[in-house]
Amino acid sequence: MTVAKARPANRREQILREATIMFTAHGYDGMSIRGIAKCCGITESAIYRHFNNKEDLYESVIKRKAGQHDIKGTLAKNEGLDSIEDVLTFIAQDILDLASKNTQLMHLMFRSSFQSGPTALQLFMEIRLPYIEFLARELEFREKSGELQKVDPFTSSCCFVGMVMDCALNTGVWTTLTNQKFEAENVICNNVPIFVRGLMKSVVS
Amino acid sequence: MTVAKARPANRREQILREATIMFTAHGYDGMSIRGIAKCCGITESAIYRHFNNKEDLYESVIKRKAGQHDIKGTLAKNEGLDSIEDVLTFIAQDILDLASKNTQLMHLMFRSSFQSGPTALQLFMEIRLPYIEFLARELEFREKSGELQKVDPFTSSCCFVGMVMDCALNTGVWTTLTNQKFEAENVICNNVPIFVRGLMKSVVS
DNA sequence: AATAGGAGTAAACGTTTATTGACTTGGGGA
């Protein structure tokens, strides 16, 4: 009496989608093969036709997400911006856009960084690192050209990107925790200028 | 033949200690009653003499950690610092100190914020929020007195604290990921001045 | 038309999970 169900075009993709949802919501130990199977409307065994084991499935989830965004590529297209203000605004805007359109990605990045294994830092490397390296290069160049104060490009870049990432991750928290409004645009309007004034040599207030 | 083991002064505290280690390392689902019991040298049932269930134990872990640090209190003792530079330096130093002396706390804070339930944001509220409110008040005061540029105190404070927290959490990551050095002192030497210059009205470069 | 194999099923595997129950200590107060 075993009746085969309808087979969607690519089951593998569906499983990965559901597993991603599960993992972002409950973490590795909280995502169960059973639960994912149920969400897909198939049995657990069917999942093992597509993935060797749970760890394999997990790694595939991370790799898939990493493959969905080519940060390095999009950044490369935006080299040569005029002022440092443009650069910082662009980066902040880009990260906050990415985060708001793709909440999953951010949570996945932080969750996976707590996980052990080979894919622990993959999302950090493919999402966060490109931003940092991009900004660090811009800072280094502009520092040498005399536009900026004497600062350590890498540290400054890490901090700026970290600040924006932190905002992106916690926008929801602050609005529920306090009654203050705390939105992406405010961060850009408010803090990019602070950084700009702090970085530039001559200041026009 | 059931022999009762030696009973340490406060077993409860020992259980909480081991559970904290387990939770910071493996998360809620990854921390097992069995594992904790084994670490304490007792049986699982013994744990249920001290806690109603796993969730109760978990909540106790969070509450205990929250009770170990009186951020609000220590901040209150440091009101009335001279310059905004002193304020920012103090905050950054304090957070990075706290983080380096108590790595657990930071990881616990982020892990718990991903968890659902009543204690989800407790550590955020008792650790992070006091810093933000403290700095926001300082900024608001100094803005009104004309010392600072026109900025939104809350947003600026959120961002600064977020930046430092992010640094504290990821210092380890960057040093292993890149060969660049990225340490607490560098962050303070480098980024506090940037913020100061960015916030102040008149700049002495 | 025959067939090979990809993709599904039901059922069971052994293990681990959180939790409970019944029993046993040992030390402090009556």
Add this chain to the structure above:
DNA sequence: TCCCCAAGTCAATAAACGTTTACTCCTATT
């Protein structure tokens, strides 16, 4: 001295876990 009770033990529970097995479709290729 007796006895109570907090804090242990051992043993058992049902449920959930990841994984494997044996079997069955459906479909594309030959």
